Amino acid sequence: MPFKIILKILLPALLLFVLSIPCIIVFLPAISKHIVQSALGPLPGGRPLDFKVSRLGINNTQISDISFGEDLRLDTIQFSYHMDIKNIISVEKLVMSGLNVTLHLDEKKRIRVSGFSFPQANKLDHPGPAFDPDISAFESYFKYLPAHIILKNSTIFIETGKDRFYIPMQADVQLDRKTRLADMKLSIFPMNQEITVGATANLIQGAVHMRISADRFYPEMLLAMVPGGHQALSKFCGPVNFAIDTKDFSTFYAEVNDLGLAPDPHLKIKFPKISGVLSCDQTAMTLKADGPVQIRSPGIDLGSFKFEILSQIVSGTLDQFSLTLQNETTKTWNMMPKRMALPLSPVDFSDQIQLFAPRFRLSVSGNLEHQTGKLAVTGTDLKSFRHNQAEYTNVLDISGLQVTTEFNGNFGDPESLKHIKFNALIDKIAVQQTMKDKGIQVKGFYFELPVTYPFKDIKAVGRAGAKKVILHDKIAPAVSAELVQTSDVAMDIAGKVRLAELPDLIIDFSARAGLDSSMSPFAKGQINTNQFSITPNTLIPLVPAISGVEAFKFDISAKADFSYINQRINSSADIQVSNGMLNAVESGFSISGISADIHLNDLMVPETLPGQYINIDAFNAGRFNCSNGKIRFSLEDGKSIHIENLKFNWCNGIVSTEAFRLPSEDNTLYLTLYCDRLEMKDLFHQLGAFDAEGGGTLSGRIPVVLKKTEIGFDKGFLFSTPGDGGRILIRNFDKMLTGIPKNTREFSQLDLAGEALKNFEYNWVKLMLNTHGDTLEVNMQLDGKPLSVLPFEYNRTLNSFVRVDAQSPGSNFQGIKLDVNLTLPFNQVIQFGNNLKRIMNP
The missing domain is CATH 2.20.50 (Outer Surface Protein A; domain 2)
Known part of the structure; x- marks a missing residue:
């Protein structure tokens, strides 16, 4: 009986227990969720934590659809665990999948996520002591940490205004709960590129080592992810290998390999290896970096450079920096401007430019508000020339080149005043048409120009000049000038040129030169001499x-x-x-x-x-x-x-010519002298024929031939004005008879003509002029009559008039035509031609 009573009580209880187990299994996730939410209490930002326990097992549990506001979401969390010998739950593996975090970047460069904002404004305005929790207080809980944590299929979204970017990521963390050591590997994939963060840490003592690295990384692909940095990042190019290492988070060692910089599509700058150290303490950060630099462009071979940079950052602001860039030792720099694809002004450059033993050094120091620096370029010889088959032409040779530029100001602010000073010293400048040509040489050239930018009229005066300028070993002037800036890109030049060989000569020059509004060069000036x-x-x-x-x-x-x-x-x-x-x-x-x-x-x-x-x-x-x-x-x-x-004017008349050109094609000049009313007495005298008196003029033309050093007349003719006769009296005609045998017809005719011309009234006169070598042949024809009785009678034997003595009555000619041929020396004219040729063609 008692058994039956017990059975009646036990069976319903057992049935109730059996029925409760499915209910517990069904409602346990909801109960667990309620317990967790109650334990966490209200979360910061008032955002609700929502999740679903999708699987609850003896060795594993899965929680899904986890969300904390709109910005933090996680698809699933899987726990793998077991009970150890001390009946303590030990989590072996934690797998998180589908983590999506949305970061909002506002105009103040602060990040907001699910109601949180950092860095917080009050912390920025009132910095207090750093939060440094005591990790050792949690040491007893380390045994509950998962031994293996995996994050996969996760994404960080970044929203900046209208733009939205995403960065895939994954992580793997291995924990040794006994040694308290953790190994972490985090990989992010911005623009489908992998950046790896590896760290080893002691959970009690802190980080032991951290390394951030990437292989074949293309920095230009981050262009779309950096607001406001499009133009700067677009100049850098990869692929790049880089690594950043630290052991104490106060000193970071960085190395970047094969970083490229392309300020122009045809200009490539490469940094084969950059080594740097970033040191941090409670007051400042210091960065040191150095490495080689290579410049590549069509038509440019400058060898290698090296740079060094040192900067100090205090309270997030660049407090001080210094930069040095200089070239490695090399024999020559070679440039071929016509092969260069740089946006140079359209000037007709030489085929090749060479700088021998070049030295280049640029140093800049300062902070964001003010910078100072110096640029120096030196070389033993700078040559510029054209290739003309096997010969160099249009050669420019500059020896002992020293160029320096000093500057200071805020070059980051376009409106701030900047001071720049240009200096140049050159031992010798030579300009030659060919390598053998002596050309033009300038010795002791100097140039100094102070500049402000934007332009401010501070009346600073520069100077320029040359101690000596030599032109084909003949001219040696000294040049000096003053230079004054007149605008951002223009200056006035005023100076003098003096020649030691011409001490009375003073050459004053003035000019304005610079760049116009379209940045094209211009110059305008004036030169005056006393x-x-x-x-x-x-x-x-x-x-x-x-x-x-x-x-x-x-x-x-x-x-x-x-x-x-x-x-x-x-x-x-x-x-x-x-x-x-x-x-x-x-x-x-x-x-x-x-x-x-x-x-x-x-x-x-x-x-x-x-x-x-x-x-x-x-x-x-x-x-x-x-x-x-x-x-x-x-x-x-x-x-x-x-x-x-x-x-x-010649012989009291006028002589003119038609147009002609010098030099002629065959170096022979054919010239016609047009003579108008030349006085006969002066003409006969200048021709060296005889002395004459009386009136009368001649007109006509005399063709002249100038060939090499010879001057000649070719069928020249002069004639008196028709219908306008005159009277002529010629003396010393006897010398024309010298050398002619007497008792000849030729002698008698010249003797008659000479006697008639002593007092002759002519109706017309005509002269024919020709030269042969150094003699002038003159044919003189006159028509008229002598004004006195001539002591001549006709001789039948000679068939000519011959001179008779005073006892003979002579002959009274009523009309006579004289035709006289004269041969005169022409050596004075020829000598003049030789001297004229030597003067005009030294």
Whole structure:
């Protein structure tokens, strides 16, 4: 009986227990969730913690759909555990999958996530002691930590305004609960690239070692992930290998290999290996880095450089830094501008530029508010030239080059005032058409220019000049100038040029040069000289070839304008010559009263406009005397002179020419002298024929041939004005009979002509002029009658008139035509031609 009673009580209880087990299994996750939420209490930010226990087992548990607000979500957490011999739950493995964290970056560069914001403003404004919890207080709980923690399929989302970026990540942590050591490996994949963070730590003592590294990393691919850093990061390129190591989190050692920098598509800068150390303490951070630098670009070979940088950061601000960049020792720098693809100004550069024994050093120091620095470039020799087959042409050779630039100011602020000073010293500059040509040499060149940017008119004066300029070993002027900045990229230049050989010559020049609004170079200036005299003592040392001219003097002054605008050179000059004289006593000719006012409209060619004049008061060569000469001409393309008209007074008449060009194609000049009313008595005298008196003029033309050193007349003819006769009296005609045998018809005819011309009234006169070698052949024809009875009678034997004595009545000619051939020496004219040729072609 009692058993039945017990059975009645036990069976319902057992049934209730059996039925309770499924209920517990079904409702245990919900109960567990409630217990956890109650234990945690209200969380910071008022965000609810929501999750679901999807599996609860003896050795493993899975929690899914975990969320803490909208910014923290986790797909699943899996626990693998067991009971140890002390009946303590030991978690062997914790696997988290699908962790998604959304970070919001606001305009103040603070990060917000699920209601949290850090760094917090009050901590920034009122920094207090650092939070340093006592880890040893939790040592008794370390045995409950998982031995293996895995994070996979996780992503960090970063939102900056309208942009949203994501970075996949994964992690693996191994814990040794006995030794309290943890090994962690975290991998993040920004833009599908892997960055690995590896750390070994003692859970009681702290981190033992940490290393951040990446292989074949492309920094330019982070472009889209850095707000405001697009332009800066786009200049860097990979692939890069880097590593950062630390053992105490106060000193970090970094190494970056093969970092590239591309400020221009055609300019590559590479850092093969950068080594750096970052040291931190409670007051500041100090960064030291150094390494080689390589510059690569088409047409540029500069060898290797090395850099060193040191910076100190205090309270998050760059307090002090210094940077040094210098080149490694190398023999030459080589540049081929035409192969370079840099955005250079469109200037016609040489084919090759070489700098021998180059030394380059750039040093900069300061902070964000102010920087100072110095750039120095030196070399034993700088050469620039063109390749013309096997020969170098247009050679520029600069010896002993020293260029320095000093600067200070805030170069990070475009509006702040900056001071820059340029200095250059050069031993010698040589400009040669070919390697064998002596060309132009400049010795002792110096340049110094203080600059402010943005421009401020502080009236700082620089200087420039050269101790000596040598042109083909002939001219040696000294140049000095003052330089004053006039805008951000322009300056005024004013100076003087002096020649030791011409102490009275002073050349003043002034110019403004710089860059225009489109950053193209420009220059505009003027050159003036005082009036100075040129004499043999001053000019022959410079031009030895004119030493054959015994005496000369010219008073000269000049003014020139030049400009270089829009890649075009424009130039012009005005040259005034006065009181000029040229005297060659040995050669027997002289020129006086030379004056000219010449305008050159292009000095680069050079050339002039038509209508330039040279005036000559008098020209004398033996018996040849000319006056009031005027040469109207133009200079063409720098190679030829176009004589538009040559006009002068000769024998009290006028002689002019048609236009001709010098030099001619075959170096032979064919010139026609157009003669108008030349007085016969002066003409006969200057030709060396005989002395004459009386009136009468001749007109016509005389073709002249100048070939090499020879001057000749070719069928020249002169004639009197038709219908306008005159009277002529010729003396000393007897000398024309010298050498002709008497009692000959030729002698009788010349004797009759000479007697008739002693007092002859002519109706017309005609002269024919020709030269043969050093003789002048003159054929003189006259029609008229002698004004007196001639002592001549007809001789039938000679068939000619012959002279008779005074007892004979003679003959009274009512009309006679004389045809006289004369042979005269022409050596004075030929000698003048030789001297003229030597002067014009030294």
